Every structure is written in structure tokens, then in C-alpha cells.
Amino acid sequence: MCGVIGIYSQNDVSKKLFYGLNSLQHRGQEASGICVFNGKDMILDKDMGLVYDNFDEESFLKLKGNVGIGHVRYATAGGSYKYNSQPLLAFSKNREFALAHNGNLVNHQSIRDELEDEGMLFQTAIDTEVILSLVAKYYKGDIVEAVKKTMARIKGAYSVVMLFEDKLIAFRDPNGFRPLLIGRAKNGEVIIASENAPLEIIGTDAIRNVEPSEIIVVDKDGIHSDYFEKDEKKHCIFEYVYFARTDATLDGVNSYNFRRRCGEILSREAPIEADLVIAVPDSGTPAAMGYAQESGIPFAEGLVKNRYMGRTFIKPTAEERELSVKLKLNPLETVLKGKKIILVDDSIVRGTTSKNLIKRMKKAGAKEVHMRIVSPPVKFPCYYGIDTPSRQKLIAANYSVEEMRKKIGADSLAFISMEGMLNATLMKENKFCEACFNGTYAVEPKELVQDEK
Missing domain, CATH: 3.40.50.2020 (Rossmann fold)
Incomplete structure (x- = not known):
């Protein structure tokens, strides 16, 4: 289990991400991280340990941006090391991609082997990097199509929040194993998170589940929803x-x-x-x-x-x-x-x-x-x-x-x-x-x- 959060706003989101991650701390205590887009670059700050231990006022001075994602980690794939903490940040095709993932892929090793045979290098031991690598590989100018092609390859549980340029993106596996919710405030601020607590604490009005197989893109034009192929819903009862x-x-x-x-x-x-x-x-x-x-x-x-x-x-x-x-x-x-x-x-x-x-x-x-x-x-x-x-x-x-x-x-x-x-x-x-x-x-x-x- 892990906890993920993403926020799109007209204002700085770093402290809201921090507070949101605190309300998700029960979902993972090994590591925590935040990545924001400051209008030019993505800034990443993550470390082993609890949210309150990893971020302070100095962190927030660095993490300035109106769109960002966060993660609290509980390891299921890969060991308990800093290099396996999330979000992950990568550079490809003159673009920056950042991603945080809750769940576990059942076919990540075979995809990883394939990508390594093609010459791709990996910096972590976690299945999340496979998702990020596939999105970057398939990106040809349309990020939603890249996500769809990625979803066609990966199998298992994944509730994902992602940064791409000035966009906040979220997608959930076709079975909906792991939870993911989206909320919108009256001022247009959008929050996506693993549970409703961050959305209610930070402040949103309308809250709904991100549906299984749904792909959401949030940008300056609002919220856009698309779908990959649907499957039988199987939310984890545990x-x-x-x-x-x-x-x-x-x-x-x-x-x-x-x-x-x-x-x-x-x-x-x-x-x-x-x-x-x-x-x-x-x-x-x-x-x-x-x-x-x-x-x-x-x-x-x-x-x-x-x-x-x-x-x-x-x-x-x-x-x-x-x-x-x-x-x-x-x-x-x-x-x-x-x-x-x-x-x-x-x-x-x-x-x-x-x-x-x-x-x-x-x-x-x-x-x-x-x-x-x-x-x-x-x-x-x-x-x-x-x-x-x-x-x-x-x-x-x-x-x-x-x-x-x-x-x-x-x-x-x-x-x-x-x-x-x-x-x-x-x-x-x-x-x-x-x-x-x-x-x-x-x-x-x-x-x-x-x-x-």
C-alpha cells in the first residue's frame, strides 16, 4: 500500500501537498516525497521517513509551484531504500515526467527485461519506474494516447498521479483495485488522492471516485476525462x-x-x-x-x-x-x-x-x-x-x-x-x-x- 496525492491550483500547492500527505501517512511510513512544477522546471524533494520529518519551511521555499504530486511509501516491490522512494522524475524527449503510484504490477519484470534489452537504463528496483518508462516511450505529442498505450501493457493494480508539463494527470487500472478520488473546490482547485480525507481537509466541494480505467487530465482549461478499455470492477475489500x-x-x-x-x-x-x-x-x-x-x-x-x-x-x-x-x-x-x-x-x-x-x-x-x-x-x-x-x-x-x-x-x-x-x-x-x-x-x-x- 501507498498513498498518492495530486493538486492543480492557481496558487502554490507545496504546503497543501504536505498536509494532504500527512492525512495519508497511515498508508505508508517508509518514505515520502513531493514534486512540483514551477512553470519552468519540476522540483523534487523526497527522503526516507515520515512526512513531518522530511519537510520544513526551507523545503517549501524550494517547492514552489501551482501543480504538484506527493507520495507516502509502503514497500511491496523493491527494497526499503531512498532510490525506491517516490515520486519518480525522469527526462525524455526534451520533456519532464514525474509520477507517483499506489498498487503493484504483476507483469513488471517481463516489461522491464524487454526495455532493458532495448537499451533502457533503470534507476530504481520498483515497478513504478516501468510505468514511467512506458509513458515516456509512447509519448509522441499526445500524453493521453501515451497513457492508453501504457495501460494496454501493464497488468495489475495501479492508481497513478502524474505531472507532465503544466498538467496534472491521473489514471486507475481497469479493475479499480486501489482507491483514487477527485475533488474540485469552488475556486477551481482540483485535488486527486487515495482517500477522501485530504480532499476534505484541504477543501473541496464535489468529490467523486476516479473510475476504473479512467484517465483524467487537469490543466488551465479544466478537467478532461477519457477511458481505456473497461473491465470488471474489483475493488480491494481489505x-x-x-x-x-x-x-x-x-x-x-x-x-x-x-x-x-x-x-x-x-x-x-x-x-x-x-x-x-x-x-x-x-x-x-x-x-x-x-x-x-x-x-x-x-x-x-x-x-x-x-x-x-x-x-x-x-x-x-x-x-x-x-x-x-x-x-x-x-x-x-x-x-x-x-x-x-x-x-x-x-x-x-x-x-x-x-x-x-x-x-x-x-x-x-x-x-x-x-x-x-x-x-x-x-x-x-x-x-x-x-x-x-x-x-x-x-x-x-x-x-x-x-x-x-x-x-x-x-x-x-x-x-x-x-x-x-x-x-x-x-x-x-x-x-x-x-x-x-x-x-x-x-x-x-x-x-x-x-x-x-
Whole structure:
């Protein structure tokens, strides 16, 4: 996962990009960057680390421009190095191209091999550079045609914002795996971002989704929309389970309401007698509230969160994730001691967090800990932008629910059903990608599966 943002305005956009990236920080914490067009040149500033650490007043003096893009990175393709941070800036055919990408291509390596055979050099190890290289290669005077030809080659998940001359461009893959929204203010300012929070915080009036396969160009003449070939919509349902902010409304589904309804449904599907319902904050909190309200069991805060910690699932190594859990969440002994607890979380991916928390909660005096998960078991890798590259790392792919219960040390363990989770979206049609739960891939990841073997 990553977060992208693009702004087109009559005024300087650097600080608005900065504030917008801050509201997307939950989508990636490894690196952040901003690129603006100042009327003559593109200016790029990026580094490893959080947005607030990478930019200051001196940065904004350099980043002057009325159109720009930004990115927060969570690595799925390529290692955690500065040269893999985004946006990417390239020079070709006496033009400057800058691009930021959320998602993951399933055929980037074969395209990269082809381009390298043609003599093209690459400066990064990420799939995003393949997109940028193809756009530059196919540009013959019409940037929309170059994007269309690029979209005809690349397969997988991509929500992209791009700078070309004085234009802001955005395009989204035909399945719409990853979110992308566009908003316009009364003064004509246009903001495109991965979630609605930046658009609402910075200030826009009309907000809509960038449609799957849609290509948007924003310039001095306004907003222009075109389309590549359409496909079956398959928005990632794990966005609502975990990645999206609680206030995000993506493709018609609000994250908070979805998570709360999942908790209510799971309470009916997997009831248990207990004294308290406890959430694993923050993404598990709405679900725990829903479970508590539906079951009539009191909701309480039993895990104290360090608000200065990032998200543990997206830490690169197992050791970092385990240490981060300890630093991030501390059991509250006065609440837990002698109580039977229902612990509600959004998902179990590797099992590290759950095992650690249950062990520490029992050490703090919890009599029983019953784990309830508001997503089905994650059994298959995601090839579209979530860092689960092999089934060996997925606990549910290798163990039964009862075996998982024993491994994490829970007194009982239950997951919401697929039907229950889909019902929580309130959507009449199933237009979601559920590949991480059922192994049905909308775009076959043959190249990446081969790499895994």
C-alpha cells in the first residue's frame, strides 16, 4: 500500500501537498516525497521517513509551484531504500515526467527485461519506474494516447498521479483495485488522492471516485476525462478491513460503518459469554463497538495505544513488527485482571501480533481471551499491493482455525464468514477483490507466482 496525492491550483500547492500527505501517512511510513512544477522546471524533494520529518519551511521555499504530486511509501516491490522512494522524475524527449503510484504490477519484470534489452537504463528496483518508462516511450505529442498505450501493457493494480508539463494527470487500472478520488473546490482547485480525507481537509466541494480505467487530465482549461478499455470492477475489500482511514468512503463504502457492521454480524455468527469486549486499536475499534452493542457485553479500553507509533502490519521485518506491537499497545491490568475478554481485531495475517497480545493480556491478569476477527482467514498472497508475498508467511494458509487458536494462545477463535463480510458493505453487487481470502485473482499473477516458486 501507498498513498498518492495530486493538486492543480492557481496558487502554490507545496504546503497543501504536505498536509494532504500527512492525512495519508497511515498508508505508508517508509518514505515520502513531493514534486512540483514551477512553470519552468519540476522540483523534487523526497527522503526516507515520515512526512513531518522530511519537510520544513526551507523545503517549501524550494517547492514552489501551482501543480504538484506527493507520495507516502509502503514497500511491496523493491527494497526499503531512498532510490525506491517516490515520486519518480525522469527526462525524455526534451520533456519532464514525474509520477507517483499506489498498487503493484504483476507483469513488471517481463516489461522491464524487454526495455532493458532495448537499451533502457533503470534507476530504481520498483515497478513504478516501468510505468514511467512506458509513458515516456509512447509519448509522441499526445500524453493521453501515451497513457492508453501504457495501460494496454501493464497488468495489475495501479492508481497513478502524474505531472507532465503544466498538467496534472491521473489514471486507475481497469479493475479499480486501489482507491483514487477527485475533488474540485469552488475556486477551481482540483485535488486527486487515495482517500477522501485530504480532499476534505484541504477543501473541496464535489468529490467523486476516479473510475476504473479512467484517465483524467487537469490543466488551465479544466478537467478532461477519457477511458481505456473497461473491465470488471474489483475493488480491494481489505482496504475497508484494515488500510483505509476510519473516515474513508471509497467506491461507495464507508470504512467506519463497514467495520462496525462486521462486528455486529460476527457477534451473531460467533457469540461467546464474556465480561468485556476489547478492541485492538485503531482499525479494530469500530468492529469491537459493533460486537459489544449487538451482544450487550460492555465495551472497554483494555489496550493502551502509543499514539506516536506507526502501523505494525506494514513494518518490513518480523522482529520490527513484534517490537512495534510491544511499544504500540500495552495491556491495562486494572481493566483485564480476572476478566473473560473478547478481543476483536480486523485480521490475522502472520499471527505475530495476536500471539504477542494474548500472551501479554494473560500476563496482565486476563482470565480468558477469546479472539474474534472481522475478516475471513487470509489464506492467499496479495499481488496487488499488500506485503503478503508467499503463503508460507500466512498462518491461515498453513493451519486450521483450531491449530491457529492453539498457536496464538486464545481460549477460542472465530472469523467472520465471507457472506457476513460482504453483507457488511451493503452493496447489492459483489464488486470486490477477495483474492487474499479465496485465491480468485481478477488478474492472473503468473509472473509473480513463478518468482515465488
